[in-house]
Amino acid sequence: MAQMTMIQAITDAMKVELENDPSVLVFGEDVGHNGGVFRATDGLQKEFGEERVFDTPLAESGIGGLAIGLGLTGYRPVAEIQFFGFVFEVMDSIVGQAARMRYRSGGRYNSPVVFRAPFGGGVKTPELHADSLEGLMAQSPGLKVVIPSNPYDAKGLLVSAIRDNDPVVFLEHMKLYRSFRGEVPEGEYTIPLGKANVVREGSDVTIVTYGAMVHTSLKAAEQAEKERGVSVEVIDLRTVSPIDIDTVVESIKKTNRAIVVQEAQNKAGVAPEIITQINEKAILHLEAPVLRVTAPDTVFAFAAIEDEWLPDPKRVNKAINEVLDF
């Protein structure tokens, strides 16, 4: 089995689907000849030609409209938004248009579009590049929102996203792109959207998380085990809309304590949603309130204080101790 970085796995997923299905198109700013600013589409235009993998003019809203229109003519567009902080320019196409295509046509049309975008902190990008805006997407009816945490998942989830007939927002954490390698099978395989993964088994506390915070949480879990002898279970949601609450509830039945860790700001996002659902479905299994570890409710910090601003293992450990000592 090949060892790949997450970005190689993402490229491989697009390659597999471009080979499998002639209706798959990959496009965005700089994705053609240049292979993308992160090289996510490197080599794809050379292999599949300019009709399948192409550059667009520099206009995010135009990219969104193009994707929706191509979806109406039988294509499966994979549109790259160069950085997810630019999503505001294409919000209408994603949230206002693609997400409601099936509803407004009474089920006649769908919008089989994947909007791929890099996001995520810790890599010192300029403003409006790194922001974790998955909460905005997750709140929007009609969208699926996927955030992989490792190369294997990234490929399997992206293949599923491309094959899905509903619009999918696929967010790729920049810090995970090249930070480590993992085993990735050749050829095609899929990981179902909307299914979480228990990445570390434990019996005392459940951490529910996704994206880069999976790794932060795993570090915290190891530390907690070493320092306090507690066994921490870590769940990687993989899809933040819809949420696989069943896997979370099963875990809480075992651990009776939970915290939610996300890189995004504190309020009104994915973490509060998970906590609400835990309240609705597992309150009698809880020995302590569910806490969340998040960034503060400010705009994404400038690079100078980015590392302090982002949740780290220390803050996760503090929350683990709080739910244990409640």
Add this chain to the structure above:
Amino acid sequence: MSTNLEAIRAEEQETIQVLDPDGNIVSKDLEPDLSDDQLREIMTRMVYTRVWDQRAISLNRQGRLGFYAPVAGQEATMIGSHFAMNKEDFLLPSYRDIPQIVWHGLPLYQAFLYSRGHQTGGKIPEDVNVLMPQIIIGAQIIQTTGVAYGFKLNGEKRVALTYIGDGGTSQGDFYEGVNFAGAYQAPAIFIVQNNRYAISVPIEKQTAADTLAQKAVAAGIPGYQVDGMDVLAVYAVANKVAEKARNGEGPALIESLTYRYGPHTMAGDDPTRYRTNEEATEWENNDPIVRFRKYLEAKGIWSEEDENKVMEEAKEDISAAIKKADEIEKMTVPGLIDTMFEKTPDHLEEQKEWFGTEE
């Protein structure tokens, strides 16, 4: 290379006209090659649409329709441009463009259901190539480019046609869509229905551009300005650009100078707050149906009797369509929930239970 400081500007453009207000041909070269039957069909559709508009306004006032944007005055632009389309062409309308959707094949009763906010209104039959009217001004422009580019990639000789108003040309999406279409040489046709007012804001306050047609220049695509009260001129230009688009010669933008006689929509707009009676009367004296009637009568292919027959048929069709719309079963929340995703996810299955199961 000039050594003088001269700004680059759009070329001057002349408004294209075929018929003068008395129905006389003023540009023989542009007179479209249409059969008598086709000419009668265009007139039939304009008269039918006028009757339907009057009826829709009245039904709205009785509370039997929902959202409705009156179209009287704009028939030549709407019908003339649409008549240049083939059945397999794809139409992406704006909120006022219900007539073109229906003439493209959407059953009339569905247009009424759409007005009432019923989901069945938008359930497009398989062989009808349309989207329902776009409400976000400009979104249809970028989507049209996507559909048109899809046709080009498929090697199909089809065009994507869309409409926007004068105000809509101020939107970013308008520029993005037209520019993308130019960059990809996609077979898209953008029709700007310049009826002089974006609800209440006059064109003079909308832009400093002399024409809206010249907005095509910046995108490197052809732009035309046409007399939008002259159905033959609108048809002639739309037909020409559609033929070119089908032959791989790329997109075009048409500005059609027209006027809505009524309010922006039936939801409380009062045009007397921002338009003078004199202005409205002047445009009404330039009525597209009157002008075309004179032309057809002079050719001896239209009569008062013909017109009355169309009006009667329209009234009957409308009554039947309203009756059919009344008979369609009510929308349900569980039914709505099931149109969010191809396979309804668990959390939405749970939410369906809040409303009980469908009968």
